[in-house]
Amino acid sequence: MSGLVAAIEASKTGAKVLLIDKNANAGGQLVKQIHKFFGSRRHYAGIRGYAIGKRLVDDALTNGVEIMLNSSVFSMFGTEMGIIKDGEEARWLRAKKIILCCGASEKAIMFPGWTLPGVMGAGAAQTLINVHRVLPGKRILMIGSGNVGLVVSYQILQAGAEVVAIVEALPKIGGWGVHASKILRCGIPIITSHTIKEALGRRKVESAVIVALDKQNGLSSKTERSLEVDIICLAVGLKPSIELPLMAGCETMFLGSLGGRVPIHDENMETTQEGIYVAGDCAGIEEASTAIESGRLAGTAAAEKLGYLSKESAYDSKEKIRRVLNDLREGPFGIERMKAKKLLNQRAKTLYIHNDRGKTQDA
Amino acid sequence: MHRGISLTGSPSIQELEESPGFPSKRRLLKGPIAVIECVQEIPCDVCGLICPYNAIEVSTLKSLPKLIEEKCEGCGACIPLCPGQAIFLVNHNYSREKALISFPYEFTPLPEVNSMVEAVNRLGQVITKGSIVMILDRESFDHTVVISITVPKKLAQQVRGIKLHREE
Numbered sequence: 297m298s299g300l301v302a303a304i305e306a307s308k309t310g311a312k313v314l315l316i317d318k319n320a321n322a323g324g325q326l327v328k329q330i331h332k333f334f335g336s337r338r339h340y341a342g343i344r345g346y347a348i349g350k351r352l353v354d355d356a357l358t359n360g361v362e363i364m365l366n367s368s369v370f371s372m373f374g375t376e377m378g379i380i381k382d383g384e385e386a387r388w389l390r391a392k393k394i395i396l397c398c399g400a401s402e403k404a405i406m407f408p409g410w411t412l413p414g415v416m417g418a419g420a421a422q423t424l425i426n427v428h429r430v431l432p433g434k435r436i437l438m439i440g441s442g443n444v445g446l447v448v449s450y451q452i453l454q455a456g457a458e459v460v461a462i463v464e465a466l467p468k469i470g471g472w473g474v475h476a477s478k479i480l481r482c483g484i485p486i487i488t489s490h491t492i493k494e495a496l497g498r499r500k501v502e503s504a505v506i507v508a509l510d511k512q513n514g515l516s517s518k519t520e521r522s523l524e525v526d527i528i529c530l531a532v533g534l535k536p537s538i539e540l541p542l543m544a545g546c547e548t549m550f551l552g553s554l555g556g557r558v559p560i561h562d563e564n565m566e567t568t569q570e571g572i573y574v575a576g577d578c579a580g581i582e583e584a585s586t587a588i589e590s591g592r593l594a595g596t597a598a599a600e601k602l603g604y605l606s607k608e609s610a611y612d613s614k615e616k617i618r619r620v621l622n623d624l625r626e627g628p629f630g631i632e633r634m635k636a637k638k639l640l641n642q643r644a645k646t647l648y649i650h651n652d653r654g655k656t657q658d659a
Numbered sequence: 660m661h662r663g664i665s666l667t668g669s670p671s672i673q674e675l676e677e678s679p680g681f682p683s684k685r686r687l688l689k690g691p692i693a694v695i696e697c698v699q700e701i702p703c704d705v706c707g708l709i710c711p712y713n714a715i716e717v718s719t720l721k722s723l724p725k726l727i728e729e730k731c732e733g734c735g736a737c738i739p740l741c742p743g744q745a746i747f748l749v750n751h752n753y754s755r756e757k758a759l760i761s762f763p764y765e766f767t768p769l770p771e772v773n774s775m776v777e778a779v780n781r782l783g784q785v786i787t788k789g790s791i792v793m794i795l796d797r798e799s800f801d802h803t804v805v806i807s808i809t810v811p812k813k814l815a816q817q818v819r820g821i822k823l824h825r826e827e
Contacts (some may be wrong), residue, residue, distance in 0.1 A: 332742035332801070334703040336720050342705045342740055344801065441668075453823065454766055468665045473699045474743030476668030481820040483783035486668045585702060627700040627721045 297324045297584065298576025298591030299397030300352040305595030306395075307359040309604035314391070315361050316379060318368040322356070323349030324399050324576070325419075328426040330454075331447055334472075338620070339585040346426075372544040375571045393571050393598040396541055397591065400534040400555065400577035405439070408494040414501030418448040418531035425455040433527035437504050438462040439492050443471035443583070445531030449479055452529075460523050462486045463506050465513075472629070493520065495528055504528055536578045544572050549643055553632035554580030562644035563618065564597035565590060573598055580640070582633055586624050593617045664698055669781040674698045679725035680715075680746075687816075691733025691750040691759075695724050696781075696819075697743060706737050706746060735761050739800035748807075749815050758815035759792060761807040769794060769804065770824040777822040778810050785822055787814050 299315060300322055307313045321327045329345020340348045356363065364381065371378040376390045402417035404410070414433065418440070424430045434457050438449045441464035449459045462479065467489045469476045476486060493505040493515060508519035534555050538548060541559040546567040548557045558580045565573045575594040576587040593614060600610035625634035664670045675681045680695025693714070695706065700721045707717030707724060714730035715737065717723075735748040744763045753759035760778075770776055770791055778789040789808035796804040810818045 332740075332803070334701060334705070334742045336702070336704050337708060341703060342709075342742055347801075456825075469668050472701050472743070473664035473668065473670065474697065474701070474745045477664070477670065477696070477781065478744050480668045481779060481781060481783050482823055483779065488666070623720055624702050627702070629701065 297326050297349070297352070297397075298587040298594075299324065299395065300349075300356055301588050301591030302395045302397060302573075302575050302595035302598075303361045304352065304356050304359050305592045306393075306599045306604075307356070307361045307595075309596075309599040311599045311602055311604050313361045314389070315356065315363045316367050316369060317363070317365050320365055321349070322353050322363055322365065324397070326352070328422050330426050330451060333584055335585040339588050345584075369540055372540055374544065374569065392602055393573065394544075395565075395573040395575055395591075395594045395598060396544070396559075396578060397574070397576040397594075398537040398540050398578040400581055401537050402530065403533040403535055404530050405492075405532050407492050409496055409501070412495050412497050412501050413499070414497065414526055415495055415528045415530065418444050418529040421527065421529050422448045422451060425451060431455055431457050433457060433501075433525075435460050435525045436527045436529055437492070437506075437523055437525040438529045438531055440464065440531035440533070441469045441471055441476065441486055441488070442531060442533065443475055444534070445529075446471040446475035446479055448529065448531060449484060450475070450482070453482055453484070457527075459484045460525050461506075463490045463492060464488045465491045465509060490519075491515070492528065496522075501526055501528055534577065534581045536581060538578060541567060541572070541574060541578065545569050546572060546574070547647065549640060551580065551636040551639065553636045554582075554640075558636075558640060560640055560643050560647065562648070563641050564614070565594035566597060566644075568644065568647055571601075580633065580637065582625075582630075586621060586633075589617050589621045589624065593621070667782075670696055670698045679723050682726055682728050682731075686728040687749060687751050690752045691735075691748055692728060693726060693731050693733065693735070693737055694747045694749050694816075695726050695737075695741075695745065696747065697724055697741075697745045701743075703742065706741055709736060709740050711736055735795075735805060738763050738805050739795075739797075739803040744803070747819060751812065751815055753809060756812060757809040758812045759807050759809055760789070760815065760818050761793075761805050762820050763803045764806045764820070765803050766823055768824065768826055769796075770806070770821070776808060776824070778808060778814070778818040779820050779822055780817045781819050783820075783822075786817060787811060789818065789821065 303313045303315045326345045326349030335341040367381040379387045493507045496503045507515045510516045546559040559567045573594040575590040678698045682692045702720045704717040706715045716725040737746045748761035750759040777785040789810045793807040
């Protein structure tokens with residue numbers, strides 16, 4: 297999603313943009329998001345995710361973005377990279393600016409039985425039902441009550457399976473209340489201060505044992521409960537996919553509130569490697585609206601550096617985007633991310649003191 | 660019991676009554692009115708943009724929606740468009756004994772009009788039976804249908820949906 301947005305933004309200024317995606321469709325996670333999005337009109341609010349994806353692809357093509365699908369980047373040397381297309385044809389490409397929007401991958405928790413068939417990431421279940429139209433099982437246990445756990449549980453219900461319960465280790469629900477309320481009205485219990493103890497089954501998951509957590513986060517064995525389920529979905533967080541930024545030599549920083557190790561980037565989304573930008577979840581786990589804005593920011597900044605935008609007009613558009621980003625990060629769900637992003641930007645500034653890029657930074 | 664939305668997943672009566680989207684008792688008794696159950700400041704302003712009577716105000720992206728109850732005509736346009744499915748329509752004066760509750764629904768198969776269904780409260784507990792009066796499914800709703808059911812008046816502020824209708 298942030299990649300498409302960045303491509304559109306840069307392309308609008310006259311820059312020549314090639315969009316590379318390893319999947320059969322551009323748009324990242326949008327392809328499987330069948331729920332209506334939140335946000336403002338600027339962020340396609342009220343429209344279902346997959347429909348936003350279609351719109352963005354149309355926009356990109358209209359603006360002259362070249363889209364190369366089924367293509368993986370397998371190596372990066374500065375702004376040069378090796379690509380393999382359709383699993384067979386290798387290419388070598390060089391770009392003046394590269395924006396990496398590699399997204400995120402699902403985290404997992406380990407427990408006895410977690411390697412049994414039937415234990416999967418919530419995102420995997422979502423791909424199965426919404427992209428491949430395959431129901432992974434009949435009775436599902438969801439671990440994690442963040443927005444991913446809540447939204448995917450709802451979509452599993454829509455697909456026709458039962459969600460037996462959502463289990464959350466913290467004493468409170470992680471995701472937005474409206475998603476939780478929707479799930480509760482469907483009669484699905486959200487069990488807080490509980491975790492999964494083990495998954496049982498001979499060849500695949502046949503049941504799960506959940507248990508309450510005491511104040512020291514120990515398992516209180518008296519509270520064990522066995523649930524008959526055939527699928528256990530893990531929705532325990534995402535981490536930025538930083539393989540390509542690492543390969544390109546970008547320096548990283550660990551920030552728990554952004555999901556883990558994140559490429560250090562400045563207020564233009566540029567990393568410590570000049571000419572390489574990051575946007576979307578690979579620049580720190582946030583939500584859809586911020587992914588859109590970070591893509592816009594990276595696209596605009598890259599186009600400016602290439603000379604397609606005057607310093608003044610680029611400054612105005614970037615400041616506008618930054619204001620929106622700040623607004624999005626306000627409130628109880630975003631404040632920690634706002635702080636973490638500020639830290640990243642500061643760290644980038646400190647690093648630039650040691651090279652000549654500091655001079656070209658805004659303000 | 661209700662202890663607040665971040666603990667239970669369901670807004671408590673206190674949270675609802677303190678939120679600016681919840682209509683007053685006086686206005687509720689007058690007839691159809693939107694009931695906005697959005698009590699957390701999340702970045703969203705869809706309802707503020709789509710109300711044909713400008714009866715919903717969302718001053719900044721993060722503000723809670725404010726219902727201007729004198730302006731609300733009870734048309735229900737907001738119900739299928741709220742991405743959080745947090746808006747309901749309550750018509751307290753539907754008949755002498757019954758109130759009409761309208762809510763969003765996104766499951767198939769749909770129940771039949773005039774059939775009796777099990778009505779649930781905010782926690783998904785079946786608390787009464789209701790009769791389906793109307794099912795609206797318009798293209799502009801984009802696959803979120805609006806179901807209206809009659810329930811006893813005294814449960815008008817409790818019923819918020821129906822038990823999922825599944826094929827036997």
